[in-house]
Amino acid sequence: EAGVAQSPRYKIIEKRQSVAFWCNPISGHATLYWYQQILGQGPKLLIQFQNNGVVDDSQLPKDRFSAERLKGVDSTLKIQPAKLEDSAVYLCASSPPGWGGASNTEAFFGQGTRLTVV
Amino acid sequence: AQSVSQHNHHVILSEAASLELGCNYSYGGTVNLFWYVQYPGQHLQLLLKYFSGDPLVKGIKGFEAEFIKSKFSFNLRKPSVQWSDTAEYFCAVNARQGAQKLVFGQGTRLTINP
Numbered sequence: 001e002a003g004v005a006q007s008p009r010y011k012i013i014e015k016r017q018s019v020a021f022w023c024n025p026i027s028g029h030a031t032l033y034w035y036q037q038i039l040g041q042g043p044k045l046l047i048q049f050q051n052n053g054v055v056d057d058s059q060l061p062k063d064r065f066s067a068e069r070l071k072g073v074d075s076t077l078k079i080q081p082a083k084l085e086d087s088a089v090y091l092c093a094s095s096p097p098g099w100g101g102a103s104n105t106e107a108f109f110g111q112g113t114r115l116t117v118v
Numbered sequence: 119a120q121s122v123s124q125h126n127h128h129v130i131l132s133e134a135a136s137l138e139l140g141c142n143y144s145y146g147g148t149v150n151l152f153w154y155v156q157y158p159g160q161h162l163q164l165l166l167k168y169f170s171g172d173p174l175v176k177g178i179k180g181f182e183a184e185f186i187k188s189k190f191s192f193n194l195r196k197p198s199v200q201w202s203d204t205a206e207y208f209c210a211v212n213a214r215q216g217a218q219k220l221v222f223g224q225g226t227r228l229t230i231n232p
Binding site: 003033035040041042043044045048055056091093095106107109110111112 | 122124152154160161162163164167208218219220221222223224225
């Protein structure tokens with residue numbers, strides 16, 4: 001089974017520039033997550049989709065971050081304009097239908113995109 | 119909203135030592151609990167998970183964890199660590215109600231000296 005695919009793997013941009021990350025979840029997975037992982041910290045949930053609807057985006061800095069999941073499959077996360085403190089690894093994860101309740105499922109993670117803002 | 123606290127930021131052990139990493143969560147309802155591991159240069163991988171039943175769960179590579187509901191804890195254990203266990207370990211929880219967000223702790227970096 002193919003895993004969660006993310007691109008690019010690495011990105012270096014100057015502050016105030018814009019950047020976009022792409023995620024292709026595992027086929028058939030209804031839930032998709034974007035996390036921000038700053039060096040030395042745990043992953044912080046930015047946004048969670050259920051199919052193509054947003055379940056939670058309470059920690060997404062909406063003045064500069066946006067995310068969409070077209071047709072309930074692929075997703076993009078955009079930052080515009082970037083700040084120095086956005087330097088982090090951006091992780092995408094997905095989980096199958098039935099996630100979260102009593103069903104025995106888990107979230108699967110991609111390799112992440114390492115963003116450096118200079 | 120749920121939150122997760124991991125007590126140890128960095129743990130250093132010698133090979134064959136026993137390991138216990140602490141994890142406490144805060145949430146009043148029913149939860150699912152996870153331990154993920156991130157080896158250097160690799161993506162997050164599931165070590166083990168608890169959904170229901172026996173509170174002592176066994177995972178891959180000889181790891182186990184015990185869910186103690188009264189203490190809101192889900193500590194990770196391994197009786198004898200190996201150099202290859204050097205990695206970052208994350209405890210995570212999702213509430214079964216509401217948005218069912220998957221929330222992570224801040225992680226524990228484990229270094230095993232040969």
